Amino acid sequence: MNLERKVEILSESAKYDVSCSSSGSKRKNTKGGLGNGAYAGICHSWSEDGRCISLLKILYTNYCIYDCVYCVNRHSNDIPRAAFTPEELAELTINFYRRNYIEGLFLSSGIIKNPDYTMEQLIKAMRLLRENKGFNGYIHVKAIPGADSRLISLAGQYADRMSVNIELPTGKSLSMLAPQKNKSSIIGSMGLISTRIKEVREERKTFKKALPFVPAGQSTQLIVGATPDDDLHVLNLTQGLYGRFGLKRVYYSAYVPVNTQSSLLPAIASPPMVRENRLYQADWLLRFYGFKAEEILDEKHPNLDLNLDPKSDWALRNLHLFPVEVNKADYEMLLRVPGIGVISARKILAARRVKALTFDGLSRIGVVLKRARHFITCQGKYYGERGLNEELIRLSITNTKRTFSQASNQLTIFTEEFLGC
Amino acid sequence: MIVYIYDGTFSGLLTAVYEAFYQKEKPGQILKEWDYSQNLFSQPIYIYSDNDKADKVFNAIKERISFTALKNVYYAFLSETDNGDTLIYNYLKLGLKMGKYVDGNYSHETVSRLHEICKKVAREKHRMLGLIRFRLIRGDVYYASMEPDHNVIALIAPHFARRMSDQNWIIHDIKRKTAIVYNQTEWVMTELEVTQALPIDEEEYLYQKVWKTYFDKIAIRERKNPRLQKSFMPSRYWKHLIEI
Numbered sequence: 001m002n003l004e005r006k007v008e009i010l011s012e013s014a015k016y017d018v019s020c021s022s023s024g025s026k027r028k029n030t031k032g033g034l035g036n037g038a039y040a041g042i043c044h045s046w047s048e049d050g051r052c053i054s055l056l057k058i059l060y061t062n063y064c065i066y067d068c069v070y071c072v073n074r075h076s077n078d079i080p081r082a083a084f085t086p087e088e089l090a091e092l093t094i095n096f097y098r099r100n101y102i103e104g105l106f107l108s109s110g111i112i113k114n115p116d117y118t119m120e121q122l123i124k125a126m127r128l129l130r131e132n133k134g135f136n137g138y139i140h141v142k143a144i145p146g147a148d149s150r151l152i153s154l155a156g157q158y159a160d161r162m163s164v165n166i167e168l169p170t171g172k173s174l175s176m177l178a179p180q181k182n183k184s185s186i187i188g189s190m191g192l193i194s195t196r197i198k199e200v201r202e203e204r205k206t207f208k209k210a211l212p213f214v215p216a217g218q219s220t221q222l223i224v225g226a227t228p229d230d231d232l233h234v235l236n237l238t239q240g241l242y243g244r245f246g247l248k249r250v251y252y253s254a255y256v257p258v259n260t261q262s263s264l265l266p267a268i269a270s271p272p273m274v275r276e277n278r279l280y281q282a283d284w285l286l287r288f289y290g291f292k293a294e295e296i297l298d299e300k301h302p303n304l305d306l307n308l309d310p311k312s313d314w315a316l317r318n319l320h321l322f323p324v325e326v327n328k329a330d331y332e333m334l335l336r337v338p339g340i341g342v343i344s345a346r347k348i349l350a351a352r353r354v355k356a357l358t359f360d361g362l363s364r365i366g367v368v369l370k371r372a373r374h375f376i377t378c379q380g381k382y383y384g385e386r387g388l389n390e391e392l393i394r395l396s397i398t399n400t401k402r403t404f405s406q407a408s409n410q411l412t413i414f415t416e417e418f419l420g421c
Numbered sequence: 422m423i424v425y426i427y428d429g430t431f432s433g434l435l436t437a438v439y440e441a442f443y444q445k446e447k448p449g450q451i452l453k454e455w456d457y458s459q460n461l462f463s464q465p466i467y468i469y470s471d472n473d474k475a476d477k478v479f480n481a482i483k484e485r486i487s488f489t490a491l492k493n494v495y496y497a498f499l500s501e502t503d504n505g506d507t508l509i510y511n512y513l514k515l516g517l518k519m520g521k522y523v524d525g526n527y528s529h530e531t532v533s534r535l536h537e538i539c540k541k542v543a544r545e546k547h548r549m550l551g552l553i554r555f556r557l558i559r560g561d562v563y564y565a566s567m568e569p570d571h572n573v574i575a576l577i578a579p580h581f582a583r584r585m586s587d588q589n590w591i592i593h594d595i596k597r598k599t600a601i602v603y604n605q606t607e608w609v610m611t612e613l614e615v616t617q618a619l620p621i622d623e624e625e626y627l628y629q630k631v632w633k634t635y636f637d638k639i640a641i642r643e644r645k646n647p648r649l650q651k652s653f654m655p656s657r658y659w660k661h662l663i664e665i
């Protein structure tokens with residue numbers, strides 16, 4: 001089988017993986033070597049679905065002995081199959097990299113023979129790249145669920161980022177849809193990686209020469225909308241993963257119905273994109289805005305509002321905290337105002353040290369006044385035309401007629417600024 | 422209105438700023454010579470580049486304002502925006518009054534406009550890091566062409582010199598007829614115009630084809646969103662890409 005055909009099959013099989021980030025690694029080029037890491041990540045292209053192409057995201061093979069219900073590559077599907085050799089994969093990566101098509105490699109695989117054998121193949125390909133070809137670009141590798149911990153540790157020495165996919169929000173959903181995988185081994189591998197990352201970071205403080213281990217951290221991904229699990233559950237899980245394992249990112253992927261014949265899966269016409277987008281926004285609130293999952297959702301509101309971003313929704317449920325005076329409020333409170341992001345909050349602090357901010361000045365800073373005006377005063381004056389009335393504000397910032405286009409519009413802004421990938 | 426006209430180089434601009442501070446006749450506008458067209462209402466004064474004067478301004482910005490301000494001025498200069506040079510002059514006037522606090526004055530119109538322009542340049546610089554495509558030509562040289570809105574070529578050179586340190590490459594700004602040439606040791610900026618087809622290496626076609634296939638296959642049809650794609654990757658850049 002020629003190279004082009006293999007790429008065709010094995011990228012088609014890898015496209016549902018959501019992570020595309022190439023950020024978080026400062027790997028330097030070596031003398032006579034090729035490549036380095038760009039800490040902020042670099043997008044090299046955008047595919048037709050509007051997602052950033054940063055890494056050569058591909059499977060080592062799509063032969064798989066497992067039979068996960070939601071997956072195109074599952075054993076029982078009748079699709080064309082292919083496998084690379086480690087040499088082919090390394091050669092392809094290098095040649096794409098030299099032409100500036102990519103930031104590096106995102107290597108995943110179906111499970112051939114057994115998890116250990118599969119992990120070994122991935123390690124071979126990475127070792128070839130790093131040791132024989134002097135490649136210092138980004139590598140994100142998937143830890144194969146169930147692989148021996150020694151192999152996972154070894155893989156981490158070659159990778160910049162490693163991910164173990166949670167796949168589904170609950171153990172119950174997992175055992176229903178991916179019966180050969182099990183939650184405790186997934187969590188076990190995550191724990192192992194997170195412990196190694198911490199150990200090596202310590203070692204490197206004393207021995208500068210100690211080999212790095214997953215310097216860009218670990219991430220995971222889960223599918224939303226394939227099972228009835230609610231957003232409250234997803235967010236609590238996410239919060240737990242950030243807290244317990246120090247994950248860099250949790251990715252959410254709107255369930256795409258690829259195997260429609262199964263009765264275990266919901267019949268939906270299109271992936272729940274707006275829900276996915278809201279989850280990313282809520283995730284952002286957890287990571288950068290100091291929110292707790294239980295502030296965003298609770299038993300009474302177990303799902304995110306599809307018509308309103310989660311910060312506005314939170315603010316409307318907590319109107320007693322508003323309006324805040326932009327010239328006085330502290331950073332944490334500014335961050336909680338809908339329409340004020342991390343960058344504009346910082347700018348507000350800097351600008352008002354020079355002189356008191358005016359309402360016009362706010363828009364120059366980049367505050368989204370359409371939302372913020374309802375929640376702030378500026379030099380004592382309130383600019384919202386609706387007063388502090390929950391229903392009226394809700395109406396003014398959602399504008400239900402345009403909900404969909406607005407949501408996709410927000411997706412545009414959101415993906416760019418926040419996903420940064 | 423008094424208009425200062427300079428040769429279009431960075432040191433020419435800094436010289437013009439120097440003169441503007443020391444001459445009695447303050448400019449209402451500072452323009453590159455090719456942007457100036459004579460009219461009844463303007464009184465042009467030609468400023469000759471002077472490296473000593475330029476150095477003085479350069480150091481004054483760094484020491485009396487800040488390094489960030491210097492970078493802002495350079496980015497704004499590279500932006501080639503209409504009236505950008507006059508804006509730089511106004512920004513520096515304010516900067517010398519306010520010192521390092523000038524960039525915190527976000528709500529000031531001059532400052533916010535200048536920041537906006539710098540942001541555009543920084544953004545395009547970042548985009549070009551990802552969007553240029555090297556083609557292997559015979560003689561083992563990788564060649565990339567581009568036509569950025571702003572003059573960012575010098576800003577992206579160090580990145581590729583670090584990254585592609587073991588290959589020979591050329592990055593060519595077709596619009597401005599300039600190029601960066603790198604020989605595995607150092608890079609230089611030079612004038613360049615290519616008038617005939619480049620001698621493409623055989624192997625190049627294979628990887629271009631595979632890359633196109635990859636690009637095509639990696640998109641999820643169920644999530645198709647060409648508007649989103651275009652907003653990240655404006656079509657004016659497509660001409661120099663391979664995949665699209």
Ligand code: SF4
Nearest residue numbers: 064066068071074110
């Ligand atoms: S293990 Fe499951 S999810 Fe992974 S490739 Fe095989 S079938 Fe698909």
